Amino acid sequence: MTLAPLLAAPASIQAHAFAAMAAFVLGIVQLSAPKGTLPHRTLGYVWVTLMALVAASSFWIHTICTFGGFSVIHGLSIFTLALLPVGVLRARQHQVQAHRRTMSLLFLGALVVAGAFTLWPGRIMHDVVFGTVTHHGACTGV
Secondary structure, three states: OHHHHHHHHHHHHHHHHHHHHHHHHHHHHHHOOOOOOHHHHHHHHHHHHHHHHHHHHHHHHHOOOOEHHHHHHHHHHHHHHHHHHHHHHHHOOHHHHHHHHHHHHHHHHHHHHHHHHOOOOOOHHHHHOOOOOOOOOOOOOO
């Protein structure tokens, strides 16, 4: 394992990756800690901010280009940005089950599943975790 490929990546990728890693760790804490407490609410807002940063920063990353300079992952980012305020609103309205479903869906889909795809050979996080060296570049024409 080496952070060198990530530290050599553009700032947008670094911000995206470090925010995602922080959101993943904080998400595990949130899922396992007591709910409805002041720390849960406070850390929840931090988590929502991190997730918004992860989703928004993806629009400056163009390494998988299925639709011009964008990919399905960018669609997931739009979905995430739309669902984050829904999850917060559900908590504020005391719709606990709906809040739990929304935030769990975001954690699993936007962090766990999408994060697993970053370990695909040829991706920067694959090189970080497995210590391999791959040329990483942007799509042509972007």
